[in-house]
Structure formats: C-alpha cells, structure tokens
Amino acid sequence: GAVVSQHPSRVICKSGTSVKIECRSLDFQATTMFWYRQFPKQSLMLMATSNEGSKATYEQGVEKDKFLINHASLTLSTLTVTSAHPEDSSFYICSARGQGYFYEQYFGPGTRLTVT
Amino acid sequence: GQQLNQNPQSMFIQEGEDVSMNCTSSSIFNTWLWYKQDPGEGPVLLIALYKAGELTSNGRLTAQFGITRKDSFLNISASIPSDVGIYFCAGQRNYGGATNKLIFGTGTLLAVQP
Numbered sequence: 670g671a672v673v674s675q676h677p678s679r680v681i682c683k684s685g686t687s688v689k690i691e692c693r694s695l696d697f698q699a700t701t702m703f704w705y706r707q708f709p710k711q712s713l714m715l716m717a718t719s720n721e722g723s724k725a726t727y728e729q730g731v732e733k734d735k736f737l738i739n740h741a742s743l744t745l746s747t748l749t750v751t752s753a754h755p756e757d758s759s760f761y762i763c764s765a766r767g768q769g770y771f772y773e774q775y776f777g778p779g780t781r782l783t784v785t
Numbered sequence: 786g787q788q789l790n791q792n793p794q795s796m797f798i799q800e801g802e803d804v805s806m807n808c809t810s811s812s813i814f815n816t817w818l819w820y821k822q823d824p825g826e827g828p829v830l831l832i833a834l835y836k837a838g839e840l841t842s843n844g845r846l847t848a849q850f851g852i853t854r855k856d857s858f859l860n861i862s863a864s865i866p867s868d869v870g871i872y873f874c875a876g877q878r879n880y881g882g883a884t885n886k887l888i889f890g891t892g893t894l895l896a897v898q899p
Contacts, residue, residue: 675827712788712873712889712891712892713828713873714889715886715887718886762827773830774818774830776820776827776828776829776830777827779826779827781825
C-alpha cells in the first residue's frame with residue numbers, strides 16, 4: 670500500500686519552455702499533496718502544499734506564478750514549471766498524504782529536470 | 786527554510802557493524818519520522834514515532850522519540866550493503882489540520898563496506 674508515482678522520471682527541456690510533472694497516489698486517496706525540490710547533496714525543501722480542490726499554499730520564496738500547482742482530484746496533482754531556466758534544474762519530488770492508515774507522507778520516485 | 790540538525794553527516798562502516806544517528810531540534814515536534822533515500826529515488830518511510838519516549842522497531846532498525854520531544858534517534862543493527870543511502874529525519878507538528886508540514890533533517894550519508 671501507499672504507492673505514489675511520478676511522471677516523467679526525467680525530462681530535459683530548453684530554456685523558456687514549460688514542463689509539467691504529474692504525481693499520482695495509486696492505492697489511496699490523497700487529501701493533501703506536497704511538492705519538494707532537492708538540489709545535489711542537500712535535503713528536501715518544501716515548495717508548496719495543495720489540498721484537493723483548493724489553491725496551493727506556497728512556501729516563502731517560491732514563486733507561485735512560476736511553479737503552477739493543480740490538485741484537481743484525490744489521486745492526481747501536477748506541477749508545471751513555467752518559462753524554465755537553467756537554475757530551475759533540480760530533482761522534484763512529490764508526496765501524498767491520505768487519511769487513517771495513509772496519514773503519513775509517502776513520496777514519489779522523483780523527477781529529474783534539466784533545463785538547457 | 787528550517788532544517789533539523791542531523792549527526793553524523795556521514796558514516797563509513799564495515800558490514801556487520803551497528804549504526805547510530807540522531808536528529809535534534811530547537812523546538813518541539815509531535816511526530817518524528819525516519820526516511821531512507823537511495824540515489825535518484827524518492828525517500829521511503831522507515832519508521833514513524835508519535836509519542837515522547839516511544840521506541841519502535843522495523844526489522845534491524847530501531848528509532849526512539851526523545852523524551853524532550855526535541856530529538857530522535859535511529860539505530861541500525863548488523864548493517865548490510867543494501868543499507869547504503871541517505872537517512873533523513875523529519876519532524877511534524879500536528880495541529881489537527883490536513884496541511885501539517887514536515888521539517889527535514891540535513892541527512893546522514895551511510896556507506897557500508899562489504
């Protein structure tokens with residue numbers, strides 16, 4: 670139980686383009702999903718929290734117009750990096766939290782974004 | 786953002802040895818979690834702790850919720866090569882809402898020599 674998938678696992682895009690990353694909870698309903706960014710040899714830094722059907726709450730310093738988050742259903746959240754630049758290259762990881770037995774945060778496998 | 790202090794930063798041990806690491810905070814948490822992250826993967830939940838003083842095991846792993854609620858410890862007994870990875874602690878303050886956030890530790894890199 671508690672399986673979270675992410676797609677794609679790796680993406681390379683050109684500077685100025687937009688990239689969408691999907692996060693799905695496969696065997697439970699995720700009332701809340703979280704998006705993290707991780708730079709090499711560093712810990713996970715929370716970017717935003719989203720509850721199904723509501724607007725995401727962004728952490729201080731994270732541009733909401735650049736990192737668009739949609740949590741349209743209890744099993745799917747998407748992160749769109751708009752007008753990507755090389756400094757946006759990073760490892761993006763989502764996590765999902767359900768209720769009851771699935772209350773803790775379960776993480777997806779991550780998406781490696783490289784902006785050229 | 787806030788991070789929890791983890792020690793040691795890295796460990797290089799021989800297979801079969803026991804491992805200890807800890808996580809400290811300047812403030813109180815209601816829940817402590819321990820995750821393991823393999824290279825290029827997302828973190829995997831190892832152990833969750835919900836009560837001060839609680840000691841919980843998961844196979845060769847044992848974790849404790851510090852009595853002050855400001856720290857937690859993880860022990861791995863009889864390490865094996867597949868224990869290699871980065872171990873993260875995470876603290877959570879439960880306010881009863883759905884948006885309780887995790888605060889992650891700085892990570893402990895474990896390398897096991899066969």
